[in-house]
Amino acid sequence: MRKHMKLVSMVLLVAMCVFCLAGCGGNKQQQEAAPAAGEAKLSDTLVFAQGAEPRGLDPALVDDGESAKVMANIYEGLVKYAPDSTDILPCLAKSWEISEDGLTYTFKLQEGVLFHDGTPFNAEAVKFNIDRQLPPLVTEDMGYAGFVFGSVDNVEVVDEYTVKINLKSPSTPFMANLAMALGAPIVSPTALQNNDNNVNQAPCGTGPYKFVSWSPSENVVLERNENYWGTPAKTQNIIFRFIADNSARVVALTNGEVDMIDGIDATVVDQIKAGQMTVDNIEGMTINYLAYNTQSPVVADKEVRKALSQAVNVPELVASLYQGYASEATTILPSFMPGYSAEVKQVGYDPEAAKAVLEAKGITEIHVITYTNPRPYNTANGQTLAEAIQGYWSKVGVTAKIDAYDWSTYKEKVKTGDYDVCFYGCNGDNGDPDNFMNLLCDPDPTMNVARYNNPEFNALIAQGVATANGEERNALYAQMEKIVAEDCVWLPISHAQVLSAYNPLVDGYYYHKTAVVFFSEMSKPAK
Numbered sequence: 001m002r003k004h005m006k007l008v009s010m011v012l013l014v015a016m017c018v019f020c021l022a023g024c025g026g027n028k029q030q031q032e033a034a035p036a037a038g039e040a041k042l043s044d045t046l047v048f049a050q051g052a053e054p055r056g057l058d059p060a061l062v063d064d065g066e067s068a069k070v071m072a073n074i075y076e077g078l079v080k081y082a083p084d085s086t087d088i089l090p091c092l093a094k095s096w097e098i099s100e101d102g103l104t105y106t107f108k109l110q111e112g113v114l115f116h117d118g119t120p121f122n123a124e125a126v127k128f129n130i131d132r133q134l135p136p137l138v139t140e141d142m143g144y145a146g147f148v149f150g151s152v153d154n155v156e157v158v159d160e161y162t163v164k165i166n167l168k169s170p171s172t173p174f175m176a177n178l179a180m181a182l183g184a185p186i187v188s189p190t191a192l193q194n195n196d197n198n199v200n201q202a203p204c205g206t207g208p209y210k211f212v213s214w215s216p217s218e219n220v221v222l223e224r225n226e227n228y229w230g231t232p233a234k235t236q237n238i239i240f241r242f243i244a245d246n247s248a249r250v251v252a253l254t255n256g257e258v259d260m261i262d263g264i265d266a267t268v269v270d271q272i273k274a275g276q277m278t279v280d281n282i283e284g285m286t287i288n289y290l291a292y293n294t295q296s297p298v299v300a301d302k303e304v305r306k307a308l309s310q311a312v313n314v315p316e317l318v319a320s321l322y323q324g325y326a327s328e329a330t331t332i333l334p335s336f337m338p339g340y341s342a343e344v345k346q347v348g349y350d351p352e353a354a355k356a357v358l359e360a361k362g363i364t365e366i367h368v369i370t371y372t373n374p375r376p377y378n379t380a381n382g383q384t385l386a387e388a389i390q391g392y393w394s395k396v397g398v399t400a401k402i403d404a405y406d407w408s409t410y411k412e413k414v415k416t417g418d419y420d421v422c423f424y425g426c427n428g429d430n431g432d433p434d435n436f437m438n439l440l441c442d443p444d445p446t447m448n449v450a451r452y453n454n455p456e457f458n459a460l461i462a463q464g465v466a467t468a469n470g471e472e473r474n475a476l477y478a479q480m481e482k483i484v485a486e487d488c489v490w491l492p493i494s495h496a497q498v499l500s501a502y503n504p505l506v507d508g509y510y511y512h513k514t515a516v517v518f519f520s521e522m523s524k525p526a527k
Contacts, residue, residue: 285428339477
């Protein structure tokens with residue numbers, strides 16, 4: 001039986017006296033307060049370089065990490081993660097209670113919070129945001145709606161600062177889902193109404209930074225929210241630059257053009273250190289995998305999928321590509337995550353057996369699609385990984401035709417289903433095993449890229465979501481792992497350590513386990 005839970009309300013910090021900005025993305029210049037005697041003046045800008053630009057900046061309409069890194073600084077959710085874990089802390093909700101049956105969540109909201117356009121944050125705003133991702137309003141392009149809010153029945157406004165969320169069935173991951181950077185953040189209802197329910201190009205939240213501009217293929221610029229309800233950000237401006245080439249990002253860092261980069265791999269670590277920059281390395285909640293399109297006639301046969309997997313020497317591949325900064329994935333779940341089981345075994349390397357089966361089945365060509373930029377789960381980038389596996393398949397008589405695309409285009413190509421094999425991965429959003437395994441039953445083809453539909457597996461997912469944390473729940477996810485391994489739906493490749501790098505002059509740098517970066521506490525001295 002669940003116990004009532006209530007968190008002590010957070011004490012709001014007194015806001016700084018600032019000039020007021022009107023509207024989202026306002027361009028009015030701000031005046032910096034003069035530093036106190038003996039206090040070093042801080043730079044007004046930090047620059048972060050990533051490998052690809054966002055697909056959009058509406059948290060309900062995008063499903064990728066490049067978008068999430070920007071949005072995490074613009075928006076906030078009802079709750080948030082602790083800086084060094086996925087433990088849940090208050091955010092726009094200052095406290096909450098969960099009913100004994102686990103079906104009703106009552107949130108007490110922060111008061112006096114404004115969205116960047118001046119719209120008040122309140123219970124109606126929460127209801128508006130959740131309702132847009134529930135039937136009948138939810139749209140096909142809301143990739144995270146079902147994952148975050150699939151268990152929600154309805155939302156009730158109790159009073160201006162109290163909202164009640166009623167579930168259809170208990171959901172153990174629900175609170176963790178509400179802290180995610182995708183699906184869960186709260187958007188200004190006014191901005192949504194003024195932009196036809198799509199703020200991909202006009203983001204407007206309550207966060208410490210507000211949107212200024214987006215120059216396609218170049219950068220996104222944010223500026224400090226001077227009316228922020230919490231502790232104001234230390235640095236005035238944040239610029240996200242998009243530099244696709246790994247080496248070019250490293251050069252930009254060591255030359256002082258940017259302050260921080262991510263998406264790096266083992267091959268550039270020495271170069272970064274030689275340039276007197278700092279490499280940050282955290283244990284990632286990641287899985288990097290090859291997915292078979294189970295609806296493609298070429299790989300619909302489980303024996304074909306098994307043979308193709310047998311042709312790939314995964315330990316050799318991981319050692320070669322990642323040079324100690326990733327471990328071989330023997331399961332979908334990282335070893336530290338609840339539900340992990342060492343008893344799960346993937347297909348072993350056996351090229352002779354693979355060749356015999358593929359010849360008997362008449363498989364001589366495979367259509368592969370992949371991405372060209374680095375990802376937190378695959379710092380070697382998708383094209384490099386695909387070409388390595390192309391080499392293994394050539395040894396068993398199979399030609400892999402590879403089509404590689406930039407990230408935004410790749411996401412659209414995945415939707416079409418025009419591939420036999422694609423490469424994908426996941427950086428855990430919330431620290432819960434459902435976040436990984438649910439990818440194999442999600443109806444959204446940009447999430448379930450294998451287009452896998454196994455009623456037994458789907459039933460176990462539903463059971464796992466409703467089961468309280470503990471050994472019983474862990475056993476369910478281990479059982480799911482075994483089913484997927486037996487069906488050879490994915491070829492798990494690696495669990496990456498997440499590498500990023502920064503100028504040591506940057507104070508307060510940290511890269512969160514969920515592969516987003518929060519900039520409000522970061523600063524560097526002015527030149």
